[in-house]
Amino acid sequence: MRTDTTELLTQASRGDEAAAARLMPLVYDELRALAGHYLARGGEGGASTLQPTAIVHEAFLRLVGHDKGDFKGKTHFYAVAAVAMRHVLIDHVRGRKRAKRGGEWKRITLADGARVSSGGQLDLLTLDEALTKLAELDERAARVVELRYFSGMTDREIAEALGISERTVRNDWTMARAWLRCELSDSTGRDQE
Helix, strand or coil: CCCHHHHHHHHHHCCCHHHHHHHHHHHHHHHHHHHHHHHHHCCCCCHHHCCHHHHHHHHHHHHCCCCCCCCCCHHHHHHHHHHHHHHHHHHHHHHHHHHCCCCCCCCCCHHHHCCCCCCCCCCHHHHHHHHHHHHHHCHHHHHHHHHHHHCCCCHHHHHHHHCCCHHHHHHHHHHHHHHHHHHHHHHHHHHHC
């Protein structure tokens, strides 16, 4: 039997505004925790000006009321919410970079030119580009990274959300992490040249 929350998720995803209003208090704390996790893991890149509450509200608006289809349960909803939050952050960072006097333009002196680096912070746009490339090679592995890295889901929760075994989740995570490490180190090296 479906829980009240699952039923509300289904109704809200079909555009029922009353169900969405009743759903928000039931999922708000968990979504806010996911948003906080996103911000903590996301590094720099312009997302630091966002608050978890703003991310939750924007992602929630994207998730409900747009006839996105049935959520298969709470785990599936939180997995989809994690993706929505990633997109909210990426959209925010891109908007800030466009609006900031010429996008990514930065004033540096000739002496500073040789020392430009990312300072060890993870750039959300670089990570997003790398995840997009990974998704072209292995979409499931990219989803595992999204769910584990950004939303903090356990292997069991990811396996349930994606309909795969925990062993497959661990294998995908190991492969994706190694691939991303190479991709991000190549990207950082190109940026510093």
